[in-house]
Amino acid sequence: MARAQQDFALRLEIEELYTEYAHALDNFELEQWPEFFTDDCLYQIVSRENRERGLPLALMRCESKAMLTDRVVTIRQTQMFAPRALRHLVSSLRVAPATADGVDVQANYAVLQTLVDDETRVLSAGRYIDTLVRDGDVLKFKSRTCVYDTVLVPNSLIYPL
Amino acid sequence: METATQKSPQNFRQWPSEGLGRVPYWVYTDPEVYALEQTRIFSGPYWNYVALEAEIPKPGDFVRSHVGERPVIVVRDKSGAVNVMLNRCAHRGVQFCRTNWGNTRSFTCPYHQWSYDLKGNLTGVPFRRGVNGNGGMPEDFDPAQNGLTRLKVAARHGVIFASFESAAPPFEEYLGPAMLPYFDRVFDGRELRVLGYSRQRIPANWKLMFENIKDPYHASLLHVFLVTFGLFRADQPSAVKMDQDGMHCVLISSKGDQTLNATTKDMKNFRADFKLSDPRLLDPVREFPGAATVVMQTLWPNIIIQQQSNTLAMRHLVPRGPELFDLMWTFFGYADDTPEMTQRRLRQANLMGPAGLVSIDDGEVMEFSQQGVRQRPGSAGLLEMDGRGTDDKEHMVTEAAIRAFYKHYREVMEF
Numbered sequence: 001m002a003r004a005q006q007d008f009a010l011r012l013e014i015e016e017l018y019t020e021y022a023h024a025l026d027n028f029e030l031e032q033w034p035e036f037f038t039d040d041c042l043y044q045i046v047s048r049e050n051r052e053r054g055l056p057l058a059l060m061r062c063e064s065k066a067m068l069t070d071r072v073v074t075i076r077q078t079q080m081f082a083p084r085a086l087r088h089l090v091s092s093l094r095v096a097p098a099t100a101d102g103v104d105v106q107a108n109y110a111v112l113q114t115l116v117d118d119e120t121r122v123l124s125a126g127r128y129i130d131t132l133v134r135d136g137d138v139l140k141f142k143s144r145t146c147v148y149d150t151v152l153v154p155n156s157l158i159y160p161l
Numbered sequence: 162m163e164t165a166t167q168k169s170p171q172n173f174r175q176w177p178s179e180g181l182g183r184v185p186y187w188v189y190t191d192p193e194v195y196a197l198e199q200t201r202i203f204s205g206p207y208w209n210y211v212a213l214e215a216e217i218p219k220p221g222d223f224v225r226s227h228v229g230e231r232p233v234i235v236v237r238d239k240s241g242a243v244n245v246m247l248n249r250c251a252h253r254g255v256q257f258c259r260t261n262w263g264n265t266r267s268f269t270c271p272y273h274q275w276s277y278d279l280k281g282n283l284t285g286v287p288f289r290r291g292v293n294g295n296g297g298m299p300e301d302f303d304p305a306q307n308g309l310t311r312l313k314v315a316a317r318h319g320v321i322f323a324s325f326e327s328a329a330p331p332f333e334e335y336l337g338p339a340m341l342p343y344f345d346r347v348f349d350g351r352e353l354r355v356l357g358y359s360r361q362r363i364p365a366n367w368k369l370m371f372e373n374i375k376d377p378y379h380a381s382l383l384h385v386f387l388v389t390f391g392l393f394r395a396d397q398p399s400a401v402k403m404d405q406d407g408m409h410c411v412l413i414s415s416k417g418d419q420t421l422n423a424t425t426k427d428m429k430n431f432r433a434d435f436k437l438s439d440p441r442l443l444d445p446v447r448e449f450p451g452a453a454t455v456v457m458q459t460l461w462p463n464i465i466i467q468q469q470s471n472t473l474a475m476r477h478l479v480p481r482g483p484e485l486f487d488l489m490w491t492f493f494g495y496a497d498d499t500p501e502m503t504q505r506r507l508r509q510a511n512l513m514g515p516a517g518l519v520s521i522d523d524g525e526v527m528e529f530s531q532q533g534v535r536q537r538p539g540s541a542g543l544l545e546m547d548g549r550g551t552d553d554k555e556h557m558v559t560e561a562a563i564r565a566f567y568k569h570y571r572e573v574m575e576f
C-alpha cells in the first residue's frame with residue numbers, strides 16, 4: 001500500500017510537471033523553458049522516420065541547458081516569423097518504475113497552431129520519450145526526445161515542443 | 162497539361178516590357194503555367210536530382226522520390242545498377258509503392274497484383290491466361306511493352322539524377338565547366354553518409370525557393386543570425402556565378418568576424434553583443450580547399466546543394482501545385498568522418514531545416530511572398546538590384562542570378 005501511494009504521488013508530480021511545461025510553452029514563457037531541464041540535459045525533436053531508420057539527425061538538438069537558452073535567445077532576437085497561437089495537448093502518460101538513474105516516462109502530444117487568417121491546424125503530433133531526475137525537491141528533464149509522426153512539417157517549427 | 166502546351170505562348174501571358182528587371186506575379190499563381198512547367202521543365206531534357214547512392218547501398222534497396230510532382234522509385238538492382246521508374250502501375254495507374262524506403266526483390270501492385278522486377282519489367286499478371294478457360298488477357302498482350310515507365314539515369318560521385326527525356330545531355334556537359342568544379346568540391350568521390358531527413362511543406366510557389374538561394378542581397382539583411390555570427394554578410398568577400406545559360410548558379414562567401422564596422426552599423430538587426438552560452442553550437446572547422454566557407458549551388462530544375470560551414474544537405478524541391486511545394490532535406494557527411502565531425506554536423510544542423518535558426522526566416526518569408534503575389538497576379542516584382550544584367554558578380558548586393566534564372570525560364574517556357 002505504501003508503495004502504491006508512492007507511485008501515485010510520483011505520477012501526480014509528473015503530471016504536474018507536464019502541465020506546467022505545456023503551460024509555459026502555450027503562454028510563450030520561453031525563458032522558463034530551460035528551467036525544466038538539468039544542466040547536462042539532451043533535448044531533441046526527431047522525425048519518426050529518422051528514428052526508425054537509425055539516423056541521428058534532429059530538427060532541434062540541444063545538448064545542454066545552455067543550448068536551450070541559446071535557442072530561446074535566437075527565437076526572441078534573431079528569427080523572423082509570423083505571430084501564432086499554440087496549444088499543447090499531452091495525454092496517455094506511461095511511467096516506468098523509478099530506478100537509480102531516474103524515471104522513464106512516455107506520453108503522447110499534439111500541438112495545435114493557429115496563424116493569423118487561418119484555421120487551427122495540427123502543427124505536430126507524436127510522443128515524448130523522457131528521462132526525469134530529481135534535482136533538489138523538483139523533477140527535471142534529463143532528456144526529452146520528441147518523436148513526431150507528422151512527416152511534413154507545415155512550413156516552420158519555430159518554438160520547441 | 163496537354164492543353165497548356167498547345168496554347169500559343171504569344172496570347173497566353175505577356176511578360177512585362179521591362180524584361181529581365183521584372184517578374185510577373187502570374188508565374189507564381191497560374192495553374193496553366195504550373196501545368197506547363199511540369200511538362201517543359203520537369204519532364205524536359207534536364208537532370209532532376211532524385212537520391213544519393215548512399216541511401217541505397219545494397220541490391221534491392223529502394224527509396225521513394227519525385228521528379229517534379231511525379232512520384233518515382235529509385236532502386237538498385239541485382240547487377241548493382243540504379244534504376245529510376247515511375248511509381249505508377251502500368252495497369253490502372255496505382256501508386257503502388259507506399260513506403261519511403263526498404264529492400265525488396267520485386268514490386269507488386271496491391272490492386273491486381275501485377276508485379277515488376279527491379280528494372281521495372283512486368284514479370285507477373287495474375288490470370289493472364291484466364292481461369293477455367295474464361296477471361297485472360299488478349300493473345301497479343303506483350304508484357305515487354307507494359308513495364309513501368311523508366312527514366313534515364315545519371316550518377317556522379319554518389320549523386321543520382323533522372324530525366325524523362327532521352328535527349329538530356331551527358332551530366333558533366335549539363336553542368337558545364339563553370340559549375341562542375343563546385344559540384345565536385347562537395348562530391349569529390351568520397352563515400353557519403355546520410356545523417357537524416359527533414360521534410361517541410363511550404364505554402365509558396367517552388368520558384369520562390371530557387372530565387373531565395375540565388376539572392377545574396379536578402380541573406381545579409383533577413384538572416385540576423387547569419388549576419389551576427391559573420392556567416393554571411395555584405396562586407397565579406399563573396400560572389401555569384403552562373404553557367405552560360407543561367408540555369409545553374411553558385412553563391413559563395415567567406416566567414417567574417419562579429420565586429421561592429423561601417424557595414425554592420427547599417428544593419429539595424431546586427432547584434433555585436435550577442436554571444437552563445439554554449440559555443441559548441443557553432444564551432445566550424447575548415448574542410449574544403451579555398452577561402453569560401455559557404456557555397457550554395459542551385460541546379461536546374463529541382464535541387465539546392467548546401468554547404469554552410471560543416472552542414473551539408475540536399476534540398477530537393479517537389480512542386481505540389483502553383484502555390485505549394487515540399488522541401489525535402491537530406492543531411493549528409495562522409496563515411497570517413499570522425500565521430501567529432503559527425504557531432505559537429507549534427508549540431509550545426511540546428512541552423513537549417515524546418516526548425517533552422519536561419520532557414521525558418523526563409524520558410525516564413527516565402528509564405529508571406531505568396532500571400533502578397535496572389536492578390537494581384539497582373540502585377541510584377543522588381544529585380545533591378547545591381548542593374549538589369551545577368552553576369553557573374555564578385556559581391557552580394559545583386560539580383561543578377563535571379564535575372565539569369567528567369568532568362569532561362571522564359572526561353573524554356575516561351576514566355
